[in-house]
Amino acid sequence: MKFEGLLKVTFWKVIGVVLMAAGFFAAIQRYATGLGATTNLVDTFPWGLWIGFDILVGVGLAAGGFTIAATVYVFNLERFRPILRPTILTAFLGYVLVICGLMVDLGRPWAIWHAIIMWNPHSVMFEVAWCVMLYTTVLALEFSPVVLERFRLQRALKLIKMITIPLVVLGVILSTLHQSSLGSLFLIIPGRMHPLWYSNVIPFLFIISCVAAGLAMTIVESFLSSRAFGREVELPLLSDLARVVVVVLALYFTVRIQDLVSRDALQYVFQPSYQSALFLGEVVLGVVLPFFLLLSKKVRSNRNGLFYSASLVILGFIAHRMNTAITSMERWPDRIYVPSWQELAVTLGLAAFGFMAFAFVCRYFKVFGEEAHTHEGATAGEGTLGTLPLGVSAD
């Protein structure tokens, strides 16, 4: 390994290090003085930015991991293999960050292992905890070939390859359970959430939206790393992903509106209020606009068009999770929550850590440039570029 590149000072590296240092300092302060002194959380508002962003958004943006893994291994669409490793890495780092975020947010973090031996299967949080533990392990194993290859550990590599398919299947099951369970967490508080966000289909909304966001994240991550590492971006692959994003956004929008209509909650959209403004921002800018943008072939096959539309999907997704966790709880005027600087610093620091860890791993391991294990026939059988990667049109 050559490490001299690490010390080269660049603009983004300086920003990253500053954010990480601030986050680290804020975390130290949180451990030294407690949650009350360092956060704006209070008895009537016990969950804030760390749960809303670091956990709910962090897990959701890692959803590319299970969708792309399923595409390549379950649906056998080999064409997508070149984006598999970076996506799995994004997902793995995402989950590691979620665990870091949890360790800061939990009041008694030293007791986190209790979830392993003290069971309460009636708790959604119990499901969440087990999914985090198991899926992080699965992601580590899914990514392990990259590390094993690097150090030429052939026997371990062979072993991992043998269990790849069961591992991916397990990963898909755990992810879908986990993504939906984050929504299910809110099922138990019907009386405390704004009707624009509380719904009994919230687990489904969470899982549908995370697929769109996970794929959008794959697109954005591809563009950013192509810039950082001077690679060619896999444009045809990414525009195919964008096509799936269009379908998923349409499905999400349909379910969301149907749900509002069936609960007679559509009226709140048109009542001028702080909540309806945030709802409209979330749905119009984060779902409807990227849907129409990506529907156009011109946008989909244009580098900038694709990048900015995917970014909108991600922002819309973040808005949905933040609105669910924070805006929907602010029903009473005395409950406005604004995160403290320590909460912001930890969140930004963790994000910076994620970006830098991604760049580091990409630099020293073979994350990019994995060829599709194609055979002439296989590619032909998969249909040409531009077909749905779910293989609907093939054969």
Next chain:
Amino acid sequence: MVKTKALLIDITKCVGCRECTRACAKANDLPEEEAKELSATHYTVVQGYNDDSVFVRRLCMHCNQPTCVSACLVGAFTKTETGAVLYDESKCIGCRYCMQACPFEVPRYEWGSLTPRIQKCRMCHERVVAGGQTACADACMFGATVFGDRDALVTEARKRIDEAPGQYVDYIYGLREAGGTSVMFLSGIPFEQLGFPMNVPKEPIPELSWRVLSQIPKYTVAAGVMLFGIHWITARRNEVARFEAEAARARHDTDSTER
């Protein structure tokens, strides 16, 4: 089998003397200062309404099927057979899901502590198990808070409403809220005017998440079968495509040699 105990709080009888809050503080070794809201050091408070002419006690409702018990991932909450809902700090990991989940917003947190605990009314569990009653019921000189078997108190509450219909709102708060609670209220003015949440579901709330959680085993098996199935079919399809491509090439090769 011990009968489930309960507290009946008659708002029409409360004069706001706050003897109950002082007795509570003493019984639980808490600071004896007055407060307006529940906190980690105030398990019960008395709030004044309508220019301090009506007084309402706040405390844990001790639900029959508590949301906190079902929400806590490590099972730090238990519903005892006397009716009290108790918290065990040795299990707690500090996720605060109980605080989010409670329909009455009761659990409070020791935000200032480095080893924070959830704090709330314990329905004087040790005193009740020893055959006594809660400190607050003991202290109340006006019969505004009475302690007893839940069944008997429901009958008593019904009787009071029936005997003086003009004096009471025809509603026992806590009879059906969240599937029924061990703390019940009677009032002379509508409960919604006294800060009581009226949109609390009338059935046990844990049911809301159990409906989804109970499907997990079925989902896991079905999804597993489906995913392996899709893999099997698509792998075979690729294999066939590969075979056909090879056959086509072989044909092409023979064709060219013949020519």
